[in-house]
Amino acid sequence: xxxxxxKTEPDxxxxxxxxxxPNQTEPWDGVRNYQARNFLRDKVTMGDKVxxxxxxxxxVGIAGVAxxxxxxxxxxxxxxPESNYYDPKSSLDMPRWYRVDVKFVEKFKDxxxxxxxxxxxxxxxxxxxxxxxxxxxxxxxxxxxxxxYMAATR
DNA sequence: GCCAACGTTGGC
DNA sequence: GCCAACGTTGGC
Numbered sequence: 576x577x578x579x580x581x582k583t584e585p586d587x588x589x590x591x592x593x594x595x596x597p598n599q600t601e602p603w604d605g606v607r608n609y610q611a612r613n614f615l616r617d618k619v620t621m622g623d624k625v626x627x628x629x630x631x632x633x634x635v636g637i638a639g640v641a642x643x644x645x646x647x648x649x650x651x652x653x654x655x656p657e658s659n660y661y662d663p664k665s666s667l668d669m670p671r672w673y674r675v676d677v678k679f680v681e682k683f684k685d686x687x688x689x690x691x692x693x694x695x696x697x698x699x700x701x702x703x704x705x706x707x708x709x710x711x712x713x714x715x716x717x718x719x720x721x722x723x724y725m726a727a728t729r
Numbered sequence: 730g731c732c733a734a735c736g737t738t739g740g741c
Numbered sequence: 742g743c744c745a746a747c748g749t750t751g752g753c
Contacts, residue, residue, distance in 0.1 A: 582750095608736075709735060709749085
């Protein structure tokens with residue numbers, strides 16, 4: 576099993592929104608970055624655990640956990656001209672963008688804030704705290720996952 | 730709202 | 742294939 580961190584702007588879609596969806600499940604669409612796309616298409620697999628990270632908001636940090644319940648498949652929003660995520664250069668034959676479905680697992684009592692993550696001496700490799708950490712889908716090592724999870728649920 | 734750090738686009 | 746210009750991300 577692998578571990579990931581998915582970013583979202585809670586004003587648009589938060590961990591609470593995920594928890595209140597039917598089946599507590601939601602397609603994670605709208606990812607329009609190639610590196611992130613490659614992870615979704617090729618690496619994210621059923622049962623993987625995902626930190627849900629809230630960005631661009633008051634409480635920036637990891638808000639909870641979800642799990643992958645459907646592996647990478649074409650993101651239909653890319654074909655919809657009405658969608659913000661429409662990509663005229665994509666085609667049904669050669670879809671450019673992918674998504675996975677995630678299901679709510681738990682919400683942390685308190686957001687594990689970015690500043691506290693940065694203060695953790697062992698957390699130095701995750702893209703979050705490195706230069707260029709703007710990736711919206713990033714891998715988390717098992718060690719990092721355990722440490723972050725313990726810090727969040729302490 | 731600012732702005733630094735990225736990624737993407739497109740002219741050449 | 743280079744690289745300047747532009748758009749976006751995301752912390753603060």
